[in-house]
Amino acid sequence: MDESDESLIARLSTGDKQALALLFRRYAGVVRGVAFKVLRDASEADDMLQDIFLLIHNDCRKFDVLKSPARFWILQMTYHRAISRRRYLTSRHFYSRTDLDHAAENVFAPDGAAAPYDHSIEAHYGRAATEKMVEELSANQRETLRLHFVEGYTFDEIATKLRQSKGNIKHHYFRGLDRLRKRMFAIKGQDMA
Numbered sequence: 001m002d003e004s005d006e007s008l009i010a011r012l013s014t015g016d017k018q019a020l021a022l023l024f025r026r027y028a029g030v031v032r033g034v035a036f037k038v039l040r041d042a043s044e045a046d047d048m049l050q051d052i053f054l055l056i057h058n059d060c061r062k063f064d065v066l067k068s069p070a071r072f073w074i075l076q077m078t079y080h081r082a083i084s085r086r087r088y089l090t091s092r093h094f095y096s097r098t099d100l101d102h103a104a105e106n107v108f109a110p111d112g113a114a115a116p117y118d119h120s121i122e123a124h125y126g127r128a129a130t131e132k133m134v135e136e137l138s139a140n141q142r143e144t145l146r147l148h149f150v151e152g153y154t155f156d157e158i159a160t161k162l163r164q165s166k167g168n169i170k171h172h173y174f175r176g177l178d179r180l181r182k183r184m185f186a187i188k189g190q191d192m193a
Helices: 005-013 017-039 042-062 070-091 100-107 121-125 127-135 139-150 155-162 166-192
Strands: none
Touching: 005 017, 005 042, 005 070, 017 042, 017 070, 042 070, 127 166, 139 155, 139 166, 155 166
């Protein structure tokens, strides 16, 4: 009869590396499957698989058989870590990224189709007008928008980085966007006149 998962974790907590190998054989497929379902990326799921088993190795002494079965503990750890990773990747625009090879092909499209630049704010309003719009923002608004849109930081991360409250960061963000929007419509109205 196979040794129980709980017994393997107990062995692992005493330093038995063979117990980790047995747990890996039992749960690698399930852990990777859960990670892939949440993350929707094969390489991220592979990394998560390694992270989870490293975490099992490091946290095996924290496992309490009275709280839950080992299987539940492992899968719960996987699910929570995968959700956390997905949030992080989403905040970094991982899921909305453009395939660089595809983008490179479109820049110099042989059929003469519009390149992505042709649809940018700078192409529409001109570099000087775009720079003027950005210069009209306060330093906090400019930095908040840059960190959010260019660097991919979340409001919480920006607040920490700029040593301000999350409320202030949201204020800078929405005021900055509003100011840009009004300025763009004002320029567009002048062009139509």
